[in-house]
Amino acid sequence: MKEQDFIDIIKKQIGDEFLGDDCAYLKEFGIVVSQDSLIEDVHFKRKWCTPFQLGYKSITVNISDILASGAKPAYLTIALSLPDDIDDNFVKQFYSGAKSALNGAKIIGGDITGGKYISVSVTAIGKTEGRRISSRSHARAGYKVITRGEYGLSSAGLNALVNGVKNEKLIRAHLEPKLDEDFSKSISEQIQTDYAMMDTSDGLADALFKIAEASGLSIVSNEIQGMYGAEDYHLIAAVPEEFLKKLTNFYIVGEVVEKQDFVLKIGHKEYKNYDELKLFDHFRRG
């Protein structure tokens, strides 16, 4: 089974009031919450990354979800499961890496247990502080989809690791992705309408598809280099065209249109369902 099949089962079991976005938005507290795990030999290999880089990336993938919601990163808990051969130096380096990725958030607790391999599960809490919180389902026809940064570097870095190619720039893009809090904040602090924002952790094409689908609309896009590659951790946002004048340093990657017989069109290629995108599946078996 794939991740999406399991998620469908879970939705049936618990309802989907809070599911659908990477963060759950708890209005009563003014916070958003997200939890994401990194599992050895599924999401990373020990020989490919330092403990510092693992700590860095564990935090980064979660802070990225907070930024995608538009909230401000505030607090984190970290659950670590560690095999016998892990020493205190690993834990020190892991936490050094974690600390270097906090983006202003604080680590407030967690759990540490044994295990047969390394697994890390991080919960991140962001605060809304008057910012407007995004949802994948909040795109509207006529909105422009914008982003910032270069695509494909992270997946090229993963390829370099898999094939033993020493390209430091690409490998760093994969192991130490940089987040763009400014993009998130400048939208969520200024915007007065519903909008959709997501990170591109599963690829730019993936994010475009998911926003179109969740909003019940279609997106028309041009082909951009690297847009199918995963783990770039940039942000995309679907916002009203007139809002663009409040922003700087972005480019337009697509336009939201009324529902067509495709969900996403990239150049001449039309995608009607998610499987056609054949994207990176985080539910790779170890």
Add this chain to the structure above:
Amino acid sequence: MKEQDFIDIIKKQIGDEFLGDDCAYLKEFGIVVSQDSLIEDVHFKRKWCTPFQLGYKSITVNISDILASGAKPAYLTIALSLPDDIDDNFVKQFYSGAKSALNGAKIIGGDITGGKYISVSVTAIGKTEGRRISSRSHARAGYKVITRGEYGLSSAGLNALVNGVKNEKLIRAHLEPKLDEDFSKSISEQIQTDYAMMDTSDGLADALFKIAEASGLSIVSNEIQGMYGAEDYHLIAAVPEEFLKKLTNFYIVGEVVEKQDFVLKIGHKEYKNYDELKLFDHFRRG
């Protein structure tokens, strides 16, 4: 290394502003947060529990931390890591069990990934709603330590499982521990002073020791059957003696006294450091 050694390293790395209790208390939002994991072959064995029971217990151990803080269980996220041979029926049953343990909380999200064995990491959020939040360090000399319920059933149940003894009552006490929200609520809603509360997930003796140590005081206790066994998930609270008249259905297990040359005295036996208690260590290697 043991869990405590790693925790000491982590405290050095990130400070201990929020560490020390099972929940972190975020006053600015009026919430407490706790994260706890269950790892296959460390905390449970697949052949000993049903998927329903695993779901039930994963939630219960986290809700227990929320109740120990005095807060009201409110929201949960669940990160599941599942090996290849897990089917949709497992996921359905797991979530049925999880739902049956919610104590009024809602599941709002999480993550599902592959893995070589089952691991579950749950984050629980409780709301303070005007209740007073406990801390292990808030016992005061003269306070009485109270609890409710019977000790030793869960560890006897674990023994039954290990030794293949079919004793349904004991095994259920281990796999489906019942929480006592009333004990938590009736204290945290009424008390006007600092107080210490903890669950007895690592044993009653363990909890007495940790409250005494965190408060910089000593506790004198009588020997009670089962007090060294773990995973009973009852609560103990150190509260002023005059507060006891506001409570019903409890018994006194100890008294907080000025700091002695022991941390905990049980009957005639004095414990000066934690290792002497030789307690259940959750950091058992799989």
